[in-house]
Amino acid sequence: MRAVGEIRRPFAFGRRHANHAPMNIVFVLFDNVTQLDFAGPVQFLSRLPGSTVQIVSKDGKAVTTDCGFSIVPNASFADCRPADIICVPGGHGVRQAVGDAAIVDFVRQQGAQAKWVTSVCTGAFILGVAGLLQDKQATCHWAYTQLLPMVGATHKAARVVRDGNVVTAGGVTSGIDFALELIALIAGEDVARTLQLALEYDPAPPFQGGTPETTSPDVLHNLRARVYDRAAEQMEEALRDSGMVG
Amino acid sequence: MRAVGEIRRPFAFGRRHANHAPMNIVFVLFDNVTQLDFAGPVQFLSRLPGSTVQIVSKDGKAVTTDCGFSIVPNASFADCRPADIICVPGGHGVRQAVGDAAIVDFVRQQGAQAKWVTSVCTGAFILGVAGLLQDKQATCHWAYTQLLPMVGATHKAARVVRDGNVVTAGGVTSGIDFALELIALIAGEDVARTLQLALEYDPAPPFQGGTPETTSPDVLHNLRARVYDRAAEQMEEALRDSGMVG
DSSP states (O other), X not given: OOOOOOOOOTTSOOGGGXXXXXXXXXXXXXXXXXXXXXXXXXXXXXXXXXXXXXXXXXXXXOEEBTTSOEEEOSEETXXXXXXXXEEEOOSTTHHHHTTOHHHHHXXXXXXXXXXXXXXXXXXXXXXXXXXXXXXXXXXXXXXXXXXXXXXXXXXXXXXXXXXXXXXXXXXXXXXXXXXXXXXXXXXXXXXXXXXXXXXXXXXXXXXSOSSTTTSOHHHHHHHIXXXXXXXXXXXXXXXXXXXXXX | OOOOOOOOOTTSOOGGGOSSOOEEEEEEOOTTBOHHHHHHHHHHHXXXXXXXXXXXXXXXXXXXXXXXXXXXXXXXXXXXXXXXXXXXXXXXXXXXXXXXXXXXXHHHHHHHHOSEEEEEGGGHHHHHHTTXXXXXXXXXXXXXXXXXXXXXXXXXXXXXXXXXXXXXXXXXXXXXXXXXXXXXXXHOHHHHHHHHHHTTOOOOOSSSOSSTTXXXXXXXXXXXXXXXXXXXXXXXXHHHHTTOOO
């Protein structure tokens, strides 16, 4: 069993600053993950006072990302202690992951006992095939929201959706807003504001856009035609093939 | 020499969509990098039409991050082809990196011939000790901007600062805004807007803040006292010890 280190938290809080129970935060990685789905939330959540972070893959080995590099986790499923927060990122690798019983079973078991069950982007569908979105309001990347009913969820149009202890975020960059909201819920607004300052999160997109509703019709049409119409079909097929959807 | 793969770009553009010369984009990694400084820009820039991405460390081996996991690059300094864009992220590891002649020499040589010389957060100081910020307007993480004159730069108060072919970004999350601005400069606004939509970048921070000017005085005071007053002193010492500053 490999050692699971407390990570260094040079610009946040030690346990003595925590006003809540210690939390073991578990991120579930798999090949071809969209790396920013994970990298945004982990940057913020790893600074939650009194927390430990376990970044896990099935066998504890490196996983490929969509950006040409790999990530070396710090634990395997077998090494993983009970999650207080489980967070599942998305990416095109989700299509394989929803058919991988080891991943789905791990998420189901950890999610059944976690205080917070969370996802970013298409990671929602891994929660979904694990049965964790049944009768829940949820969201995911805008191109896939119409598939949420396949896993028993109802889409709610928001960047971050909370339904009880289930918190789901929209596409990729929404994971940062999700993390700040979760930190505020758990540790309070001052901690969230402190991390927002430490990580200089005062976003200034150079253009309006970033959602189907706010971008130009041409940009949306072209991106759908070139990528997402087919990608959503492939996700639908993968969900059906998983045998885990209604 | 290891193969340097074209990464898969499932939701962007192939070379046939490029209206500019192909670009080799080089990210320079080192131990104890602030992983989101890198993860934000690489998610966007790796989708620049017709680009290749080389993620390099000195020896091509994995580097540690500040979040409990490691990143496996896809090239070593020796394997790295000439950069069209060089991007240097920051983090507490910068203090060691500015004293590492192999890193500084690599950045100097690549930066001298690159079309675009860029940094996020305290990565600016690696550009700086390599001589690439001399007489330039620049920025970095808000807690370190007063140190920019040590490397010959003048601080300009903006989230992303362009001075000729040098583009520097503020702390951590500013790397996303930086990447979109650079993509728009190189490939045009439609490409930038398309990637903004693909990555659902319509940020919605739950709180106002994220800069010393917009957060509460208490949050700023406490974070400075607990972390950044000392961190800035340590950076200043590291810059002096590097022997590369005026």
